[in-house]
Amino acid sequence: MSYKGKFRVWRGDSEGGELKDYEVEVNEGEVVLDVIHRLQATQTPDMAVRWNCKAGKCGSCSAEINGMPKLMCMCRMNTFEEDEVVTVTPMRTFPVIKDLVTDVSFNYQKAREIPAFKPPADVKPGEYRMQQVDVERSQEFRKCIECFLCQDTCHVIRDHEENKESFSGPRFLMRIAELDMHPLDAADRQHAAQEQHGLGFCNITKCCTEVCPEHIKITDNALIPMKERVADRKYDPLVWLGNKIRRRPA
Amino acid sequence: MTELERHSYDVVVIGAGGAGLRAAIEAREQGKRTAIICKSLFGKAHTVMAEGGAAAAMGNVNSKDNWQVHFGDTMRGGKFLNNWRMAELHAQEAPDRVWELETYGALFDRTPDGRISQRNFGGHTYPRLAHVGDRTGLELIRTLQQKIVSLQQEDFEATGDYEANLKVYAECTITELMKDGEAVSGAFGYWRESGRFILFDAPAVILATGGVGKSFKVTSNSWEYTGDGHALAMRAGATLINMEFIQFHPTGMVWPPSVKGILVTESVRGDGGVLKNSEGKRFMFEYVPDVFRAQYADTEEEADRWYKDADNNRRPPELLPRDEVARAINSEVKAGRGTPHGGVFLDVSTRLPAEEITRRLPSMHHQFKELADVDITKEPMEVGPTCHYVMGGVEVDPDTASSVVPGLFAAGEVAGGMHGSNRLGGNSLSDLLVFGRRAGMGASTYVDSLQERPKIDEADVDTAATEALAPFELEGGENPYSIHQELQQSMNDLVGIIRKEEEMEQALGRLAEFRGRIAKMTVEGHRQFNPGWHLALDLRNMLTVSECVAKAALLRQESRGGHTRDDFPGMNAEWRKKLLVCKLESDGSVDVTEEQQIPMRPDLLELFELDELSKYLTEEELPAK
């Protein structure tokens, strides 16, 4: 069940680079990351790639496969034809360091700008009481493995370096929503979402939701409800549209 | 003098998993300027992969639970070889450490009355694992990561600099510890991205580097688990204990080959999943050892009743400690009753409704569907043992986490003693929190007690730099990937689940041969993000650690927990009293010596029935009755 697969991988660094072609063995049941590892072990020992868990849990191995933002460890080779060329490139929204490895520090900066969970002043450790239904909303967002694929995809920053300053991206707008929906968080979040983190830039295209490997409904469950809460104070036609227009079921 | 980037801290924590982050939080809260160093990005450490939960006797689901019962289970699970003081501290402090996470923002699954829900797991008498579905490790690491960020935000408020007192150096690998005489004075390493060297000048270093599984072929562990901390500690003069004890988790994926070893959480069994052989038989009933007969059911009916009424029934044998289940699966496969791909069946599809499975085990459902085309709500999984956890590690003082080297501390999987010969599921995540915090306190107290700051010797820095660059020097040598593959195969085949004297001797012969070969490796390319070079440097550590495992395993002539000798099948009470201590000789070889265990405190001994104690302890050790 083994065949010679055709791979085209971006090789280079911050100075520049190019797509290089490789022929490499592919075996039954393998994922793209397995094939990249085989390239490393047999042809290109210095090819840079990030990975850890190989099971879709750590969010390290993000890249673009035939142009689609994906986790390499969860992309099965049997989703391609045997003679199809599989092109693997680094995430486009972030500056390249080397080969498939990009500089994702933008995300860590944004994370730092969101005020942390503010524990309720009068509840002691061990005395937190919350109902499952109430924690579930935030729990959905806490499934995030920080692969940053949604950040990579979002058109607000994908080809607009200039927006990075004022827009935190779906992952971090969702973090604000998560804190906002935390049953015991004592801080006010909605203003900051709009004013400092650029919620207004989002025009609910749902591209982020489509690429999320954790299948988190980023737009429907985090961003739109946040917009609605903000819109309690301000009228935002997009929210209104988002609620009225039925979208293609996922 | 080597040109490099230099930083000065009070405490340097190597590792950003649960143990390292909790240690760093403590050190920073004790007012110490702290650095966290890790090989991967921040938030990607191995802890993120933990699934089942964190064990803490909060008594939320069964109010009979308390630290004494948890302590007893932990000692039993480790076959009484555990450092009892660590097991005691762990059982006592775990609930506070879990509750504290809620104040950092963690959101655990809840009981109907709004407390933290707890689930059953192998070897735990009561439902004890705080959890979030089957992604508890992710919750733990994200929560600690976010707590670090919140401390940085406090520092920003106060100083205008997020990183004034607490900084994360991600994708940075430490290759050597620095010493001033006997005491630690810092750490030397390189940035993975640029390949440039970096030096940390610090009077206290906390190792929180995790485990060693990458020395084995079939493993649930990631590339990070090359035993760096174990080897760094030894090179700095510290000792390792219990290295012969490696936990093979009974349920790893076996098919397809590329995912072989990836973990299938024990929660599958905790929530009702059963193990069957190719004849459809629930074989675990045949494998209940004498020491556990009293606690485990002998019929399927009783085992099934237990899930509903745990007080009046005994537990299903699928929930025996991991070493027992792994050996049983191994025997079934050897006896020809395995599945097509050489495992056994783990079935939850006939045990729970589909919605229940996807709610309780979402990531298992996802993992099998995506990676193996198996829908676990409809069909059984195929599973087999996988190298999962190393019980052995740096010998530490239980209260302060200090090693025998002044200024060197260790916590988490890299520390030894707490779990004895076998770790119970869920006891690692709680271990990280309890001893991570203690290491942070221990290091802070140590720093306060110093009259003078230990200094870095520039000659040592030059040596560390030369050694790190050595693989670039040679041309035409072997490639590190092939040596690594051979090492993994040897450890798997010769020092695996079932061990024999001749095989271990053979393994030691091969390890000596690998040592010669790694001295002559060649890496291609340049220093910038070069995985071949990184692996070449890690191999040195893997070899040292493998040598510890093989040598200690050869010496211990009994079977206990994660060490099974074909030629010495029984447990031996005389051996229980002994620890095997590994130390590095000046020529780089590993020396193993015996050390006597400290007898358990009488008030702790009293927590067990005499009957049970007599299965583990020698005549003289038993309390007079």
Ligand SMILES: Cc1cc2nc3c(=O)[nH]c(=O)nc-3n(C[C@H](O)[C@H](O)[C@H](O)COP(=O)(O)OP(=O)(O)OC[C@H]3O[C@@H](n4cnc5c(N)ncnc54)[C@H](O)[C@@H]3O)c2cc1C
């Ligand atoms: C799939 C899986 C599931 C598990 N499920 C559970 C569970 O449900 N419950 C439970 O209790 N336990 C579980 N465990 C075990 C538990 O997850 C680990 O034992 C634990 O997370 C180890 O944590 P740690 O903090 O010691 O190290 P890790 O989280 O592994 O962190 C090690 C850190 O050290 C860094 N590091 C290593 N070497 C160097 C170096 N040379 N220089 C710089 N940095 C370095 C790494 O980059 C990393 O940041 C599971 C393990 C696996 C593999």
Ligand code: SF4
């Ligand atoms: S829905 Fe909003 S955040 Fe998501 S991709 Fe579209 S614009 Fe970006």
Ligand code: SF4
């Ligand atoms: S929300 Fe989804 S896509 Fe975005 S970082 Fe998290 S896991 Fe990745």
Ligand code: FES
């Ligand atoms: S390697 Fe962890 S998500 Fe792919």
